Amino acid sequence: KAGVTQTPRYLIKTRGQQVTLSCSPISGHRSVSWYQQTPGQGLQFLFEYFSETQRNKGNFPGRFSGRQFSNSRSEMNVSTLELGDSALYLCASSLDVGLEQFFGPGTRLTVL
């Protein structure tokens, strides 16, 4: 069974630009969560989608948004990029709430 895949793996953007990251969950998994990982803040929850609906949202500004498609693939978008948005963005999938989450390799975003 293929694992969680994320594209692209690396991304370099400049301040003010916007970016879209993609996540394909494990086949059959309907829940997709996004996390931001930085050395200073650790793993911080962004949002979680299930069957195309956002069920949970972390404490991030509105510049961070996401969506989920009918095939459970998910995208997250960050608009008006700031230097502090440089981080590893991780996607995790699970069958449903409260069950094991499996992470993808992440997308390393660098904002210059």
Place this chain on the structure above:
Amino acid sequence: GENVEQHPSTLSVQEGDSAVIKCTYSDSASNYFPWYKQELGKGPQLIIDIRSNVGEKKDQRIAVTLNKTAKHFSLHITETQPEDSAVYFCAASTTAGNQFYFGTGTSLTVIP
């Protein structure tokens, strides 16, 4: 919300020795506690988990213990090997919400 604290932040052990990482949580509603191993350049990998109806769980050289009264849980790695060197994260979650709260990580180094 939930607050997960993890100690120590760094840990060095000799090959063959045991390693113990401890986490505490604040929300008594949390009932699912996974542990993740993250190697350089990769996403976190689920290595073991425990639910609140169990006090201990073991998988070969890895074990996790949970004390619900004291709200703490621990990861035990016995007979450590160099390939165990990585960053380990604990997390807490409830079955009601699919939001995971992560500890700040422990960088484990196994010295050959």
